[in-house]
Amino acid sequence: MKRPRKVIVVGGGLGGLWSALRVAEAGFQVEIFSLFEVKRSHSVCAQGGINACFDTKGERDSVWQHIVDTLKGGAYLANQPPVKSMCEQAPGIIRTFERMGVTFSRTAEGLLDLRLFGGVKNRRTVFAGASTGQQLLYGVDQEIRRLESLGRVQKYEWWEFLSLVKDRQGTCKGIVAMNLRTMDVKHFRADAVILATGGMGQVFGHRSTNSTNSTGAAACRAYRQGAWLANTEFFQFHPTAMLGDDKTRLMSEAARGEGGRIWVPKNPQENRRAGDVPEQERFYFLEEWYPSYGNTVPRDVACRAIWKVVHEMGLGVSGENKVYLDLTHLNPGFIEHRLHAILDIYRKFHGADPVHEPMEIYPSAHYAMGGLWVDFEKDQSDGGLKPGSPRNHATNIPGLYACGECDYGYHGANRLGANSLLSASFSGRVAGEAVANYLKGLEDELLSVPERFYLDEVKRQQSINLNLTSSDGSENPYTLHRELGEIMSGQVGVVRDNAVLNTAIDSLQELEQRSHSVKLDASNEWSDQGLIYVRQLQEMIRLGAVIAGSALARDECRGAHFKPAFELPTPKDAYPGDPAYEAYRESWKKQNQTWLKTTVAEHSADGPRISFREIDLSVLPPEEPRDYR
Template sequence: MKNVLIIGSGISGLACAVKCAGLGLYATLISPVSSERSQSVMAAGGINAVTEECEEGDSVSCHIEDTLRGGARIGGKNAVTGLCEHAGDIIRYLEGIGTVFSVDSNGRPMIRAFGGQSFKRTHYCGSSTGKQIVSALIMEARRYEADGLIERKLRLDFHSALIKDWECFGALLYDEKKRLLVPFYADALVMATGGQNALFGKTTGTCLCDGYAAGKLFMQGADLKNLEFIQFHPTTLETAQKKMLISEAVRGEGGRLFYEDGGKRIYFMEDKYGPKGNLQTRDLVSREINNIGRDVYLDISFLDKKQIDVKLPEVRDLCRKYGGIDISQTPIPVAPAVHFFMGGIAVHLNHETNIKDLYAVGECASMYHGANRLGGNSLLAAIYSGWVAADDIFGRTENKTHPDFDRAIRNEEDKLTGLMSSKSSFSVIHIRDMLSDTMRKDMNMIRTESTLKEGIDDVDYLLSVAGQIWYDSSESTYTNYSLTGLLTLARAALTSALSRTESRGAHFRNDHPDMDDDYAFSTLISYDDGAYNTCLDKERVYEN
């Protein structure tokens, strides 16, 4: 039986495991914490699909066009077509396995508007869509666990992939409890490790998705793609620890953005873009808020209180708990913050990387969203990509015998033992904080050549510090060994942003404010013995 190792147990990892098991493959799903604590459970607003319940005039081709236009024309056309064509099946599948979508009093699915979409096509479960989908997928995974086709293992971190001659044979995992590196051989390795939040520290997501896996694989030869495209969500609520997301669902239900001038409310998005102004794409709304340069608010207080209770209960609770705000009475103060990473591990249509039998799915892979993601398309892509990878592994991968990795593993063990026995005056968290300060300052929503070059200098300095052998015993071993991978990923992202001398989607260069047709391609970056080589994917190697 083919044996698949999946790293990460959010929606994409779970969807892939369940699909593998359905095809008769044996899937092992590993993560440091349970699926219930993955970032996927935070997804609030919904999942996009054109179904028969959608508005008249909507169509799959319209969903495809909205996604490509929203992504500023660099999302892979064939990939996006597959995604949108399967969206209806995915909703039906999710219903079939017990996802409880919101329905009206006649039992008809409730569907809301999301940004950048020509029609309402976002299906949702109150404001806890991610949680519902994760729960349903866990139940499916348990069923296959009972059949001996899925095994879920916790408290394991990814360390590195086992690669020889551009072919992957599994991964080295770190067992934090036993303080041991554990080799795990597999016929295929699927990365489902989510976004790159640790690069920026305070985001709407969780730093459990830190981006280390992408950084490490890059150092091992995997190409990365479109790292400069980082989505700033327009509406977040500032708290001490986090940027709490105020879901696009609020604007989907009619929420209005405004600022005050001389006691008068100025609905700036509607003034500039008309009735659909509040639901423009996220890159545009975030920049408009940024340009206002004063406090901006989101008002939903005009909505009937019962409607708020039914459609936005989590947003209501979150604002009450973290901001002391009753959204049925008071507008919410909002500001843009880092939310989603369109860039990540480069994959072909089948979700395989440039390394044989190494796959990437979900938010850690870069494929569907081009330069800017539409709200509601990520949950869809997480499930679809998991399915595509599973199908491909089923159809292609062989049962294989692995070459001898003993020496390579001993090397890694020695390096780790050396690291753990060293002492440091540096705090690993301090270096991580310096990294996120740099990224927030130099790779913010608005960039220039000089900010990006400053960022590169700062990260190079941090890399030189991290290159010295040292160990911060107050933090986990993973936090220590992951540092170089994170810094390398940050350096790659800054380099990609520097190389794109135009503005497109979420990447806005103040020194090159216009979109340039010559750049209507994805950015690829490879790590060649420590060099960071960028090029545009003009051959469309990764987007067939």
């Protein structure tokens, strides 16, 4: 009798739980590894909603328009078959969440309520107040708990993934992980591994909306063992983040979708309270520059507009790096009902009430469009994903899959708001189904992999721990992390320049060397938080080098990657449709090796090796990136 096949899922957010659910329902054993209780995963921080076309507002919205908005909003840099299937299956995913017990906000008639989000003109975002991510995660977690009670799922909470274990052929056959309470390092066998470890916002330091656990360390460890990283230069800055000394906190895009307005005083010396500034003396720059979309332009467009107003025009509020997000013109009861969660956050951490005075906000590092490269198989019959194909969400390492924010698959150069919860749920479901079919095709037995493969990897990880704990260096890891954040936010941020990027890469190389000479103050061998932090910090620095290197390699302006020196050239007095103008643009595209291609980074001892791969553009012929003016 053969041993039951087993799958390890690393990560307990929406992507991880959905993948575990599908694998377990297919009859296989699942072990979930998480840095903490899965209900604390970063998915709970998603606020505004999840996209799906229901058109309950009668705006003639359609699934096709959802596909178009996602592809155009991502500047045509996403492979199109996965996006097509994601948008088509979005309504079904919402219905499944409902059956799990998620209570979405509804209209007075009992229909699913919808709100407006950035980059679209139709209300398409289903929501549960302003804590949608939390409600979705709790719904899936209840299903996982049911399978736990049946013995088909086992959770390892408070464990950290350290590395993959591969057999002679380079196939992933398990992991090495560390118990964060005892610091024990152990190996775990598996027939396949799914990484669902979330984003990497902490690479940008405390100027990130992400939690302190969103380090990207797991993805980087897989990268250093041979997995490819793709499109990492595309890092989304959220335009409306609340400033803070410890970190920035997200003020959901739902605030703009419900009617919030962004503005600054026209007078740079204005010193009156925001509410005392007359309407005619306010500069509503998004509404003036982008009248077709106004305050609901995509995040990359809004961020660059705020950057221009603050840094180029010198109109930041009180001469500082901030602008106003104003809800005070809206009905207090309405916004309290629709946005209660973010209002509470602002009141608690800023000490002011957004119902009565505008919020002070500024762009902050928020979401990685790039991540681990994953494959897909196209369904030739309808142009979407082939259901259940073992290629779907497979990395370039056999037996290793990735889903959620740690993969690069759905957003191209820019993610539209509320597509994150959708992509996490959809990709987790697809990855789980792909792994189930991958297991059905396996012929070898897991126990045939020699024990020494696992023991050698455990010894290697223990050696890394010992070297760090016995280091007599003098570097403070918390200081190094702050320096990393300053380098990334200041030199690899909203606006980029090649000379500055080269400086950033040099600084990151120096920072990595210094990270090997840290001083750890802990004297105990259990629950050594300093050791955990330093190991994550080293991976964040390496990820920073991949992001900066990929940004240096892409000489164009596309989505969240903006190099003013490489804006698409426009001959003087030319206009779209003019033959000379179109010929000039086509010539430019042919000379640019990155045009409509995916950036792929491979690990090497000398740093990331950058190459470019073709994109599947079979669903929607690419045009110029959408002009939101």
